[in-house]
Amino acid sequence: MRNYIIEKTEYIPDGDVEIYFKAADLLVLPYKYIFQSGVLFLAYHFGLPVIATDVGSLKEFVVEGKAGFICRPGDPEDLAEKIDTYFKSDLFRNLEISRQEIIRFATDEYSWGKIAEKTCAVYRAFT
Numbered sequence: 381m382r383n384y385i386i387e388k389t390e391y392i393p394d395g396d397v398e399i400y401f402k403a404a405d406l407l408v409l410p411y412k413y414i415f416q417s418g419v420l421f422l423a424y425h426f427g428l429p430v431i432a433t434d435v436g437s438l439k440e441f442v443v444e445g446k447a448g449f450i451c452r453p454g455d456p457e458d459l460a461e462k463i464d465t466y467f468k469s470d471l472f473r474n475l476e477i478s479r480q481e482i483i484r485f486a487t488d489e490y491s492w493g494k495i496a497e498k499t500c501a502v503y504r505a506f507t
Contacts (some may be wrong), residue, residue, distance in 0.1 A: 401426035405475065407467055411435050412453050424486035427479025429471055431462050441490075445471060447482050 383384035392400060401407075407423040407430045415436040432438040433436050442448045448471075451462040471478045488494070 387475040397422070398426065401428050404428055405472065406431060406448075406463070408459070408463065409433065409438065410451075410453075410459055411438070414438070421486065421490055424482055424490065427481075429461070429466065429475075429478060429482065431466060433459075443485070446470065446478075447485060 388400070399425060400468040407419070407428050409417060409420060409430060411417065411433050413415050413435060416434075417436075417438065420430055420432060420438065420441060424447065430442055432442050432448065432450060433453040434450050435453050439450050444450060449462040449466055452458040466472055
């Protein structure tokens with residue numbers, strides 16, 4: 381398996397980020413504590429499926445089997461099981477189609493225009 385993994389632990393310049401997201405098969409976010417992660421939405425922007433831990437509000441944004449999977453925080457066995465599940469799933473087997481669906485989902489739900497609409501609706505509700 382080690383032959384298939386490229387580990388980059390240094391700073392990735394903004395201009396290179398797209399290359400990494402498009403080359404990846406999966407983004408794993410094994411957070412122990414977090415409320416939200418912009419990395420998740422960046423991955424969706426490039427159609428990249430995500431495995432994230434069930435912390436903060438991440439579970440709200442990962443559609444199981446369609447945009448990725450959720451695992452238990454601090455549980456490496458569950459994380460490994462979800463990674464295995466992903467690589468055996470239709471989400472991975474049909475990755476090019478899945479990527480387009482994830483991009484469409486993210487654009488429909490989380491584009492700046494959608495966020496602006498939701499924000500304005502909240503303000504209107506209180507005026």
